[in-house]
Amino acid sequence: xxxxxxxxxxxxxxxxxxxxxxxxxxxxxxxxxxxxxxxxxxxxxxxxxxxxxxxxxxxxxxxxxxxxxxxxxxxxxxxxxxxxxxxxxxxxxxxxxxxxxxxxxxxxxxxxxxxxxxxxxxxxxxxxxxxxxxxxxxxxxxxxxxxxxxxxxxxxxxxxxxxxxxxxxxxxxxxxxxxxxxxxxxxxxxxxxxxxxxxxxxxxxxxxxxxxxxxxxxxxxxxxxxxxxxxxxxxxxxxxxxxxxxxxxxxxxxxxxxxxxxxxxxxxxxxxxxxxxxxxxxxxxxxxxxxxxxxxxxxxxxxxxxxxxxxxxxxxxxxxxxxxxxxxxxxxxxxxxxxxxxxxxxxxxxxxxxxxxxxxxxxxxxxxxxxxxxxxxxxxxxxxxxxxxxxxxxxxxxxxxxxxxxxxxxxxxxxxxxxxxxxxxxxxxxxxxxxxxxxxxxxxxxxxxxxxxxxxxxxxxxxxxxxxxxxxxxxxxxxxxxxxxxxx
Amino acid sequence: xxxxxxxxxxxxxxxxxxxxxxxxxxxxxxxxxxxxxxxxxxxxxxxxxxxxxxxxxxxxxxxxxxxxxxxxxxxxxxxxxxxxxxxxxxxxxxxxxxxxxxxxxxxxxxxxxxxxxxxxxxxxxxxxxxxxxxxxxxxxxxxxxxxxxxxxxxxxxxxxxxxxxxxxxxxxxxxxxxxxxxxxxxxxxxxxxxxxxxxxxxxxxxxxxxxxxxxxxxxxxxxxxxxxxxxxxxxxxxxxxxxxxxxxxxxxxxxxxxxxxxxxxxxxxxxxxxxxxxxxxxxxxxxxxxxxxxxxxxxxxxxxxxxxxxxxxxxxxxxxxxxxxxxxxxxxxxxxxxxxxxxxxxxxxxxxxxxxxxxxxxxxxxxxxxxxxxxxxxxxxxxxxxxxxxxxxxxxxxxxxxxxxxxxxxxxxxxxxxxxxxxxxxxxxxxxxxxxxxxxxxxxxxxxxxxxxxxxxxxxxxxxxxxxxxxxxx
Numbered sequence: 031x032x033x034x035x036x037x038x039x040x041x042x043x044x045x046x047x048x049x050x051x052x053x054x055x056x057x058x059x060x061x062x063x064x065x066x067x068x069x070x071x072x073x074x075x076x077x078x079x080x081x082x083x084x085x086x087x088x089x090x091x092x093x094x095x096x097x098x099x100x101x102x103x104x105x106x107x108x109x110x111x112x113x114x115x116x117x118x119x120x121x122x123x124x125x126x127x128x129x130x131x132x133x134x135x136x137x138x139x140x141x142x143x144x145x146x147x148x149x150x151x152x153x154x155x156x157x158x159x160x161x162x163x164x165x166x167x168x169x170x171x172x173x174x175x176x177x178x179x180x181x182x183x184x185x186x187x188x189x190x191x192x193x194x195x196x197x198x199x200x201x202x203x204x205x206x207x208x209x210x211x212x213x214x215x216x217x218x219x220x221x222x223x224x225x226x227x228x229x230x231x232x233x234x235x236x237x238x239x240x241x242x243x244x245x246x247x248x249x250x251x252x253x254x255x256x257x258x259x260x261x262x263x264x265x266x267x268x269x270x271x272x273x274x275x276x277x278x279x280x281x282x283x284x285x286x287x288x289x290x291x292x293x294x295x296x297x298x299x300x301x302x303x304x305x306x307x308x309x310x311x312x313x314x315x316x317x318x319x320x321x322x323x324x325x326x327x328x329x330x331x332x333x334x335x336x337x338x339x340x341x342x343x344x345x346x347x348x349x350x351x352x353x354x355x356x357x358x359x360x361x362x363x364x365x366x367x368x369x370x371x372x373x374x375x376x377x378x379x380x381x382x383x384x385x386x387x388x389x390x391x392x393x394x395x396x397x398x399x400x401x402x403x404x405x406x407x408x409x410x411x412x413x414x415x416x417x418x419x420x421x422x423x424x425x426x427x428x429x430x431x432x433x434x435x436x437x438x439x440x441x442x443x444x445x446x447x448x449x450x451x452x453x454x455x456x457x458x459x460x461x462x463x464x465x466x467x468x469x470x471x472x473x474x475x476x477x478x479x480x481x482x483x484x485x486x487x488x489x490x491x492x493x494x495x496x497x498x499x500x501x502x503x504x505x506x507x508x509x510x511x512x513x514x515x516x517x518x
Numbered sequence: 519x520x521x522x523x524x525x526x527x528x529x530x531x532x533x534x535x536x537x538x539x540x541x542x543x544x545x546x547x548x549x550x551x552x553x554x555x556x557x558x559x560x561x562x563x564x565x566x567x568x569x570x571x572x573x574x575x576x577x578x579x580x581x582x583x584x585x586x587x588x589x590x591x592x593x594x595x596x597x598x599x600x601x602x603x604x605x606x607x608x609x610x611x612x613x614x615x616x617x618x619x620x621x622x623x624x625x626x627x628x629x630x631x632x633x634x635x636x637x638x639x640x641x642x643x644x645x646x647x648x649x650x651x652x653x654x655x656x657x658x659x660x661x662x663x664x665x666x667x668x669x670x671x672x673x674x675x676x677x678x679x680x681x682x683x684x685x686x687x688x689x690x691x692x693x694x695x696x697x698x699x700x701x702x703x704x705x706x707x708x709x710x711x712x713x714x715x716x717x718x719x720x721x722x723x724x725x726x727x728x729x730x731x732x733x734x735x736x737x738x739x740x741x742x743x744x745x746x747x748x749x750x751x752x753x754x755x756x757x758x759x760x761x762x763x764x765x766x767x768x769x770x771x772x773x774x775x776x777x778x779x780x781x782x783x784x785x786x787x788x789x790x791x792x793x794x795x796x797x798x799x800x801x802x803x804x805x806x807x808x809x810x811x812x813x814x815x816x817x818x819x820x821x822x823x824x825x826x827x828x829x830x831x832x833x834x835x836x837x838x839x840x841x842x843x844x845x846x847x848x849x850x851x852x853x854x855x856x857x858x859x860x861x862x863x864x865x866x867x868x869x870x871x872x873x874x875x876x877x878x879x880x881x882x883x884x885x886x887x888x889x890x891x892x893x894x895x896x897x898x899x900x901x902x903x904x905x906x907x908x909x910x911x912x913x914x915x916x917x918x919x920x921x922x923x924x925x926x927x928x929x930x931x932x933x934x935x936x937x938x939x940x941x942x943x944x945x946x947x948x949x950x951x952x953x954x955x956x957x958x959x960x961x962x963x964x965x966x967x968x969x970x971x972x973x974x975x976x977x978x979x980x981x982x983x984x985x986x987x988x989x990x991x992x
Contacts, residue, residue, distance in 0.1 A: 131896010
């Protein structure tokens with residue numbers, strides 16, 4: 031669920047598209063060079079000399095969905111092993127990178143679909159980073175020995191504890207939705223934070239067997255953005271990755287579509303929560319699904335507040351005007367029933383989640399909120415989304431396209447992501463172009479197609495306050511994670 | 519047949535082994551380090567309008583983007599006691615309507631240029647810069663402060679505090695600041711803010727706070743990106759030049775209590791999660807040894823991860839650093855982490871040993887120092903990657919009463935730090951006799967473990983830091 035608006039809307043654009051009125055001007059992708067080494071490694075280079083930094087992002091097609099039953103969490107464990115260094119790197123790569131003046135949000139992450147390793151460094155250190163990443167791949171999982179695994183397990187356990195101690199609003203309740211949407215046996219059911227018992231007896235051989243086939247050049251994409259000469263960077267990539275042998279093609283488990291035939295009502299109780307939250311979720315569109323643009327536009331028409339989640343607002347903490355968006359206007363502005371409304375289509379590689387999340391004011395009944403949300407959604411049939419609303423959406427998109435791709439790490443991440451998820455490093459531009467041709471009829475079509483009766487309605491309430499559940503007379507499942515009652 | 523296959527397989531294995539050996543021998547060596555490029559902060563053009571409004575402009579024409587920030591001379595440390603959240607409510611209420619435009623009209627105008635324009639910030643494409651600036655100006659200069667709008671913003675601020683206070687780490691952090699700075703200090707009050715305080719805020723509070731503290735002489739305007747200096751200044755003059763309004767900065771005064779002997783303050787919050795905050799008062803931002811303290815923090819943090827995560831696997835993450843405050847206030851030299859309750863004693867023992875070793879004058883090596891300096895300075899390029907990042911860095915500096923191009927000084931200052939300077943900073947700012955150590959978690963597990971470890975006296979406290987009865991007796 032790491033992809034959302036930010037990554038649908040990353041691009042450089044021509045000056046003329048500054049305003050919604052001018053949003054028909056052509057969009058322009060980041061300039062890049064793409065090549066594939068004989069061993070199958072895909073490389074994407076985006077040179078830009080504005081600032082002397084270089085961002086490197088290496089994606090491997092291995093994620094939670096590749097975990098096998100009884101070994102959930104293996105892809106994540108392998109990420110930790112891969113981050114412990116290599117025969118020629120006697121320290122964790124992150125420690126080494128910091129000593130070069132490098133920085134990264136996390137240095138490595140595992141999601142449902144991929145694992146990636148990323149860093150930004152002063153550009154004179156680019157060759158060293160490419161050597162390091164080449165060494166990481168060349169000697170993949172070389173640190174998978176008993177001592178290292180014994181050291182990593184408690185660290186992973188503490189990471190798991192951090193997840194469990196995060197507010198359920200942002201962590202546990204989302205997992206509950208995820209599990210309801212992707213039932214047991216579905217590859218996306220593999221929990222991001224899996225039972226630690228699955229990893230208790232993992233041996234070095236288990237690790238290598240499980241992940242080794244994925245850490246091969248023909249299963250990797252490297253993207254580099256920043257201040258470098260593309261010809262020289264290409265030579266470095268050939269030098270440090272080129273002689274790593276190609277391996278057998280990776281066979282990943284196929285991912286079927288998710289669907290819900292009827293409404294599922296869930297309740298999550300949180301001892302730390304004092305005001306309830308309502309979350310309504312439908313199966314949405316995957317990243318490369320042509321319907322994704324229309325669903326994002328629909329989300330935007332319901333809640334333009336999501337633009338306020340941009341990084342620079344997070345840093346200054348002062349919200350922009352929020353009186354637009356049908357749900358936001360009704361619930362936050364006019365009726366003053368909620369403090370925040372978010373609508374979004376989150377996506378992974380082969381699935382999506384269309385979600386509406388409402389944070390009511392204290393003492394406002396979730397039942398009231400749910401009824402109003404349903405009435406707004408139903409009213410779209412008789413009061414279709416207008417061309418003006420779509421123009422506003424595309425206007426925001428156009429500006430966001432330009433502003434979001436300033437940092438080199440975002441560029442490298444976007445290019446690699448789109449190569450892996452859509453087979454085209456510039457897929458984001460195609461998505462933005464597709465959004466521009468949307469009509470009100472397109473929005474109505476996806477509303478009917480996706481926002482049907484099969485959905486999840488989740489009430490997140492203070493522990494023990496089940497009377498606050500939305501429409502409590504309807505049957506529901508209490509999906510409170512077991513750890514939430516134990517650890518709070 | 520079987521035999522033949524076996525032979526072929528063996529041959530293949532041998533061939534692969536040889537090839538592996540050959541490859542290992544020919545693996546590309548680590549490339550030599552390229553010469554670093556000295557850090558340069560982009561040139562900042564400073565102007566002051568006739569009405570006192572300061573304008574800082576940085577030209578960057580590499581992207582067709584302009585980042586604009588208005589930096590008021592108030593922040594969460596300016597909130598009056600009992601009105602925590604007032605600054606945030608006042609600033610966000612500016613977007614809820616002006617004497618010229620309703621909230622809906624502001625939102626529509628903002629949407630028409632495809633830019634979320636907040637009263638203190640927006641980032642947009644070049645052609646929308648002036649329209650965005652005009653909107654920002656209207657919000658800053660002509661707020662209507664509609665009562666309902668203020669209630670909306672109060673509700674949002676209260677929700678924000680509820681979210682913060684639902685995080686497992688909050689009790690430890692809030693208690694740490696309350697004990698270190700004193701509960702009445704502005705920093706501690708900000709860290710301990712609740713939705714109850716927000717409910718006490720009235721429209722009159724908002725209006726008088728705005729009238730007292732927001733005006734051209736207390737606002738700095740930062741414009742970074744694809745706009746010429748002269749054009750940016752002209753635009754700022756057009757929007758703000760006619761603004762006449764007296765205002766004064768809110769200057770919270772630090773009132774720190776005298777340090778107390780090192781003590782472990784244990785607060786029972788139940789549950790599995792244990793959070794530890796430990797530290798003491800650090801240098802002021804303008805202290806001569808501030809850069810040495812900064813490097814010391816980097817070295818301490820690196821050692822922390824190496825010792826507690828890489829070697830002992832006691833923690834997943836953690837940090838030790840200097841938490842800088844505005845130049846008029848001392849910083850905090852502290853660290854924080856989360857750990858399994860049963861390991862809290864081991865973590866603290868390792869942590870204090872680490873701090874003690876840093877106080878040894880011969881402890882820090884030249885190599886360690888070089889890595890720390892490279893780390894601190896090298897990352898500055900990434901921190902100034904594009905107009906948004908540059909604008910953010912300037913805002914950070916101005917909020918801390920530092921010059922807008924402070925990072926240039928910073929790079930030079932950090933680059934000049936020596937091993938003896940770090941050692942001296944360690945002696946001065948790591949005060950093992952006066953550490954405030956806060957541990958929150960399950961008292962049943964933690965109290966016996968911490969008492970048995972005999973690291974420091976253990977005092978069980980409530981959320982206000984007041985001692986409560988020990989399990990062993992009053």
